[in-house]
Amino acid sequence: xxxxxxQALRGLDWEEVFxxxxxxxxxxxxxxxxxxxxxxxxxxEVRLLGVEWSNKYLRVAGMxxxxxxxxAAFGALPTFDPVSTETxxxxxxxxxGVKAATLIHAARVAATGRSVSPxxxxxxxxxxxxxxxRRLADASRLVSASRA
Numbered sequence: 001x002x003x004x005x006x007q008a009l010r011g012l013d014w015e016e017v018f019x020x021x022x023x024x025x026x027x028x029x030x031x032x033x034x035x036x037x038x039x040x041x042x043x044x045e046v047r048l049l050g051v052e053w054s055n056k057y058l059r060v061a062g063m064x065x066x067x068x069x070x071x072a073a074f075g076a077l078p079t080f081d082p083v084s085t086e087t088x089x090x091x092x093x094x095x096x097g098v099k100a101a102t103l104i105h106a107a108r109v110a111a112t113g114r115s116v117s118p119x120x121x122x123x124x125x126x127x128x129x130x131x132x133x134r135r136l137a138d139a140s141r142l143v144s145a146s147r148a
Contacts, residue, residue, distance in 0.1 A: 011141065012138060012141075014047065016134075017047075017049075017134070017138075018047040020047070022045055022046060022047050023045075023046050023047065024046075024047045024048075024049060025039075025046055025047070025048050025049070026048075026049045026050075026051060027039075027048060027049070027050045027051065028051045029051070030050035030051065033050055036048055036050040050113070051113075057102075057105040057106050057108075057109050057115060058106055058109060058139070058143050060098070060102055060106070062096075063106055063140075063143050064140040064141075064143050064144040065140075066092070066096060066098060066102075066103055066106065067106060067107070067110060067136050067139055067140040067143070068136075068137075068140050069092045069095075069096060070088070070089055070092050070103055070107055070136060071132075071133055071136040071137060071140070073088040073089070073091065073092050074088055074089075074124075074129065074132060074133065074136070075129075075133060076088075077129075080124070080125060080128070080129040080132075081125050082119070082121035082122050082124070082125050083121075085121045085124050085125065086121040089103055089104065089107060089121075104120055106139075107120060107124070107136070108120045108123075109139070110135050110136050110138075110139035110140075111123065111124055111127055111131075111132050111135050111136070112127075
């Protein structure tokens with residue numbers, strides 16, 4: 001799969017993503033992120049975006065629509081806590097005929113940018129509903145653009 005950053009990142013509001021204005025630099029293939037952390041400490045005025053493309057979790061057919069469905073289910077929850085988000089994600093998986101693990105891995109990559117994290121549903125609660133919403137929407141757009 002070929003990712004064209006000009007297309008994949010088009011339409012993102014960088015000031016909204018970072019919460020402050022300034023130049024944006026993208027580092028592709030951040031690994032453990034040590035270089036990115038050092039660069040951020042050395043140049044705090046620059047907004048750095050590290051991309052570790054865990055595409056094996058996002059290559060599933062229909063993933064942009066799956067992520068949008070998870071996002072919609074999360075948005076409808078009265079409370080955004082680990083039990084509620086897990087129940088909602090598993091219901092979306094059942095309704096869409098995909099394994100829950102498929103959506104769990106994709107949601108983890110979308111919400112954290114990593115393929116490994118502490119328990120996903122606890123992480124989602126800590127990240128918060130609004131940030132999770134933005135990250136799922138951004139991941140859906142990114143995957144859609146990379147397939148175009």
